[in-house]
Amino acid sequence: xxxxxxxxxxxxxxxxxxxxxxxxxxxxxxxxxxxxxxxxxxxxxxxxxxxxxxxxxxxxxxxxxxxxxxxxxxxxxxxxxxxxxxxxxxxxxxxxxxxxxxxxxxxxxxxxxxxxxxxxxxxxxxxxxxxxxxxxxxxxxxxxxxxxxxxxxxxxxxxxxxxxxxxxxxxxxxxxxxxxxxxxxxxxxxxxxxxxxxxxxxxxxxxxxxxxxxxxxxxxxxxxxxxxxxxxxxxxxxxxxxxxxxxxxxxxxxx
Amino acid sequence: xxxxxxxxxxxxxxxxxxxxxxxxxxxxxxxxxxxxxxxxxxxxxxxxxxxxxxxxxxxxxxxxxxxxxxxxxxxxxxxxxxxxxxxxxxxxxxxxxxxxxxxxxxxxxxxxxxxxxxxxxxxxxxxxxxxxxxxxxxxxxxxxxxxxxxxxxxxxxxxxxxxxxxxxxxxxxxxxxxxxxxxxxxxxxxxxxxxxxxxxxxxxxxxxxxxxxxxxxxxxxxxxxxxxxxxxxxxxxxxxxxxxxxxxxxxxxxx
DNA sequence: AGGAGCGTTGCACCTACTGCAACGTCCATT
DNA sequence: AATGGACGTTGCAGTAGGTGCAACGCTCCT
Numbered sequence: 001x002x003x004x005x006x007x008x009x010x011x012x013x014x015x016x017x018x019x020x021x022x023x024x025x026x027x028x029x030x031x032x033x034x035x036x037x038x039x040x041x042x043x044x045x046x047x048x049x050x051x052x053x054x055x056x057x058x059x060x061x062x063x064x065x066x067x068x069x070x071x072x073x074x075x076x077x078x079x080x081x082x083x084x085x086x087x088x089x090x091x092x093x094x095x096x097x098x099x100x101x102x103x104x105x106x107x108x109x110x111x112x113x114x115x116x117x118x119x120x121x122x123x124x125x126x127x128x129x130x131x132x133x134x135x136x137x138x139x140x141x142x143x144x145x146x147x148x149x150x151x152x153x154x155x156x157x158x159x160x161x162x163x164x165x166x167x168x169x170x171x172x173x174x175x176x177x178x179x180x181x182x183x184x185x186x187x188x189x190x191x192x193x194x195x196x197x198x199x200x201x202x203x204x205x206x207x208x209x210x211x212x213x214x215x216x217x218x219x220x221x222x223x224x225x226x227x228x229x230x231x232x233x234x235x236x237x238x239x240x241x242x243x244x245x246x247x248x249x250x251x252x253x254x255x
Numbered sequence: 256x257x258x259x260x261x262x263x264x265x266x267x268x269x270x271x272x273x274x275x276x277x278x279x280x281x282x283x284x285x286x287x288x289x290x291x292x293x294x295x296x297x298x299x300x301x302x303x304x305x306x307x308x309x310x311x312x313x314x315x316x317x318x319x320x321x322x323x324x325x326x327x328x329x330x331x332x333x334x335x336x337x338x339x340x341x342x343x344x345x346x347x348x349x350x351x352x353x354x355x356x357x358x359x360x361x362x363x364x365x366x367x368x369x370x371x372x373x374x375x376x377x378x379x380x381x382x383x384x385x386x387x388x389x390x391x392x393x394x395x396x397x398x399x400x401x402x403x404x405x406x407x408x409x410x411x412x413x414x415x416x417x418x419x420x421x422x423x424x425x426x427x428x429x430x431x432x433x434x435x436x437x438x439x440x441x442x443x444x445x446x447x448x449x450x451x452x453x454x455x456x457x458x459x460x461x462x463x464x465x466x467x468x469x470x471x472x473x474x475x476x477x478x479x480x481x482x483x484x485x486x487x488x489x490x491x492x493x494x495x496x497x498x499x500x501x502x503x504x505x506x507x508x509x510x
Numbered sequence: 511a512g513g514a515g516c517g518t519t520g521c522a523c524c525t526a527c528t529g530c531a532a533c534g535t536c537c538a539t540t
Numbered sequence: 541a542a543t544g545g546a547c548g549t550t551g552c553a554g555t556a557g558g559t560g561c562a563a564c565g566c567t568c569c570t
Contacts, residue, residue: 292518
């Protein structure tokens with residue numbers, strides 16, 4: 001491990017606490033002022049550190065730019081796929097991955113069931129937004145006013161007797177889903193199909209995608225499917241972790 | 256300037272473009288694989304890079320956290336946000352908040368009219384500094400010699416026929432903006448988009464941020480947008496008042 | 511089973527990082 | 541106005557430690 005880089009990077013969390021001048025940085029790093037100066041200069045050239053008008057150092061704007069660009073280039077699908085495949089190996093059912101985009105919920109990945117009886121769905125196709133378990137999770141995470149606006153605008157087709165009938169019922173369901181952190185669709189879209197879904201969250205805690213397992217009654221009952229929920233949630237959490245770059249940080253660098 | 260740190264930091268923008276393996280990083284840095292490995296390891300220990308399951312490297316969670324903290328230290332943003340949101344409620348258009356830092360102008364907040372969900376999506380991106388209304392305001396407030404130096408160094412891309420063509424034109428525009436206390440961008444960046452902007456000032460009268468409303472021609476004409484100018488200026492003044500009235504002291508949490 | 515590609519490690523060399531001390535500048539104090 | 545102190549900055553000599561090389565181990569593909 002590189003000492004110089006290590007020291008330089010140690011400056012960042014230090015500055016995250018608030019602005020500091022050269023002396024303070026040098027002290028807390030345990031190095032000579034001149035050394036700290038050179039490190040700060042290098043950080044500065046890369047825009048990670050900003051020198052405010054009173055000459056003290058602060059975290060710089062390039063940090064946003066980097067984080068922002070990294071977000072954009074992150075492909076949930078790519079990251080999630082191995083997890084989805086593994087889940088499918090374990091339970092055998094169809095696994096879906098979906099995102100919310102401009103008023104629609106879209107399937108962006110799918111691993112087919114090993115059983116001969118499969119549910120129909122297509123990647124890229126908008127899902128039945130008022131009933132699908134993944135849709136509930138994605139909408140439940142939106143700010144309340146927006147949820148309301150969307151709910152009012154939607155149609156509520158009665159696919160089955162258990163379909164969500166209207167906006168108030170939908171909003172109530174969303175509230176419930178939001179609180180419990182998972183969702184189901186028990187025959188709300190097609191009479192014989194049940195789903196259990198869990199949210200995938202980004203570094204900021206917001207829901208960026210949702211995943212589900214689906215199976216028809218003829219293969220497993222709704223109750224049996226629900227026993228998979230912990231597994232689904234664990235898988236979703238694993239994807240969240242990887243997506244947000246959450247490293248099991250070791251508390252190494254003290255002395 | 257420290258070579259080692261310089262190399263290490265050069266990895267970050269490289270990874271922001273997308274995941275890369277050791278060989279790719281080493282090649283693009285122009286160093287031996289073993290060197291790149293050690294740099295990456297150090298970055299990894301600090302959580303700035305993350306190693307995904309396929310062993311490729313990516314920017315890590317710590318970077319997002321730091322960006323977040325850096326952003327939170329900008330208390331203008333906190334103060335301004337409710338005002339921006341209210342303005343957005345009133346006029347329905349996109350509202351931006353931007354600051355100047357180290358030769359760049361960056362959006363630090365945005366309220367999007369149509370897709371409030373994606374409101375963080377472009378924050379952190381440098382703006383088109385030669386044409387954006389907020390950029391003109393922020394640069395116009397710099398001391399004259401500094402303005403000139405910056406203006407000389409800039410590129411003047413012709414996004415549209417109305418883009419600022421060169422340094423003299425830009426300096427003239429800045430002078431005008433400085434005197435009138437507001438700025439516009441009428442199709443200078445994208446043909447169909449107009450903006451009207453106003454400055455936010457600190458207690459000492461210096462411009463600390465700038466805000467704007469933007470709307471495409473298809474929604475409102477440039478003239479109609481300009482009728483919002485008084486409202487934008489009043490909002491900016493309200494933020495200025497609140498910002499300068501408050502003690503901008505951020506206490507360090509330890510010691 | 512063999513080979514290619516990639517990450518990893520130990521090592522010797524010498525780059526370039528470090529701490530020191532001296533200098534410049536700004537500000538507060540006398 | 542003069543002086544002292546605090547802080548940032550720079551040139552320099554010594555050596556800590558970063559670098560590239562080459563060899564090794566692993567996994568995956570043929």
